[in-house]
Amino acid sequence: MAAHPAEVTAWTDRRRHWWLASVFMPMLPLAGITAWLSTGAEGWLWLTPVVLYGLVPLLDHLLGEDETNPPETLVPELETDPWYRWLAWLAVPAVWLTVTVAAWVAVEGGLGWVGWLGLALSAGWTSGAGINAGHELGHKKAPLEVWLARAALAPSCYGHFVVEHVRGHHRDVATPEDPASSRLGESYYRFMLREIPGAVRRAWQLERERLAAQGRGPWHFANHNLQAWALSVLFWTPLLYWLGPGLLPFLLLQAVFAYSLLSAANYVEHYGLKRQRRPDGRYERCTPRHSWNSNHVISNLLLYQLQRHSDHHAWPARRYQSLRHFDEAPQLPTGYYGMFLLAMVPPLWRRVMDPKVLAHAGGDLERINRG
Numbered sequence: 001m002a003a004h005p006a007e008v009t010a011w012t013d014r015r016r017h018w019w020l021a022s023v024f025m026p027m028l029p030l031a032g033i034t035a036w037l038s039t040g041a042e043g044w045l046w047l048t049p050v051v052l053y054g055l056v057p058l059l060d061h062l063l064g065e066d067e068t069n070p071p072e073t074l075v076p077e078l079e080t081d082p083w084y085r086w087l088a089w090l091a092v093p094a095v096w097l098t099v100t101v102a103a104w105v106a107v108e109g110g111l112g113w114v115g116w117l118g119l120a121l122s123a124g125w126t127s128g129a130g131i132n133a134g135h136e137l138g139h140k141k142a143p144l145e146v147w148l149a150r151a152a153l154a155p156s157c158y159g160h161f162v163v164e165h166v167r168g169h170h171r172d173v174a175t176p177e178d179p180a181s182s183r184l185g186e187s188y189y190r191f192m193l194r195e196i197p198g199a200v201r202r203a204w205q206l207e208r209e210r211l212a213a214q215g216r217g218p219w220h221f222a223n224h225n226l227q228a229w230a231l232s233v234l235f236w237t238p239l240l241y242w243l244g245p246g247l248l249p250f251l252l253l254q255a256v257f258a259y260s261l262l263s264a265a266n267y268v269e270h271y272g273l274k275r276q277r278r279p280d281g282r283y284e285r286c287t288p289r290h291s292w293n294s295n296h297v298i299s300n301l302l303l304y305q306l307q308r309h310s311d312h313h314a315w316p317a318r319r320y321q322s323l324r325h326f327d328e329a330p331q332l333p334t335g336y337y338g339m340f341l342l343a344m345v346p347p348l349w350r351r352v353m354d355p356k357v358l359a360h361a362g363g364d365l366e367r368i369n370r371g
Helices: 005-010 018-039 042-063 072-080 082-108 113-138 143-156 161-172 188-213 224-243 245-270 297-302 309-314 336-343 346-360
Strands: none
Touching: 018 042, 018 082, 018 113, 018 297, 042 113, 042 297, 042 336, 072 082, 082 113, 082 143, 082 224, 082 245, 113 143, 113 161, 113 245, 143 161, 143 224, 143 245, 161 188, 161 224, 188 224, 188 245, 188 346, 224 245, 245 336, 297 336, 336 346
16 A cells, blocks of 8 residues: 555654664674673673573564555665665674774684684674675665675675575576575575585576577686685785684684574575466466565664565565565564574474464465475
8 A cells, every 4th residue: 555645754764773684683693792801701702692592582572563665656766775785884894893803802812612612603603794785785786785795694604695695596496407596305504505505506607508508618707706806815815814724613613603694594585485387387486475574673673673584575676665565475573583493493493483384375285485
């Protein structure tokens, strides 16, 4: 239903300044490091996992959901407002700074294994936030934003995501052909082992095909994957030179944990959902019904509204501040951080989510992605 003209005139983004949370969230490990420096207690280095796996799901439950949408007549103005763009851009230096400081503490801090592990997982959360920022920026057409997306992905060495996600996942989403769409009955762990190598293969194949059309081989530096991976070399090499090869296990662990977070998000976002084939053999257009949606306030503020994933897949060019709720989109029972916890326990996940998939498909198994 269209908004009343008076409502449009009066509308303001109540979350305008709260979106700063998306910038500060990647820097949460710095708060844990500061507390450790003040107290000497290594338990503070676990602050990030405790907040994101404990406090955030609790706040999502207590504060609930916000289903309001911006008036469509104001969306062009909202999308061009530089405030929101700068907030997405600022995530890149936030990620680089935080992972760098965490790497320095990991090597020079004299930590025991408990503190070291907590710091590595916290740095992985930051790199995972970088993947999320890369997701937001990688969909944009401006070359600066595409390069910022690659930079955001550099600490995790997952720069091929820009190619794979935009040109692969969005094409194949909610079909058995998509390695980044989870299937009914598939555990998070099995999905991760299928999705991560599948993403690398698809990204490489997409660039191979694009460059072949230009008469170039896949190892040409015009390969967008090679460009992105070069940024990872640019990030990792000075750190290893500065802090020594003993840093390598830390960098590898935080990157692997970041991969697991991306897989958790992909697992949650499309579990069991399937687009139907048309008579011409092609799949129907992706609509809000083909992605799980969540309007939980806190998680959305921390993730550039990634949880309004239904609108994102139906209209990928929309910026995070403009994403909408649709009543026909299937709804998750809580925010992403709570869903990540649920996904780690496959029997509980299936008890909660399998009935929702069946209900959304109207009991029709042909409308369910079963592989």
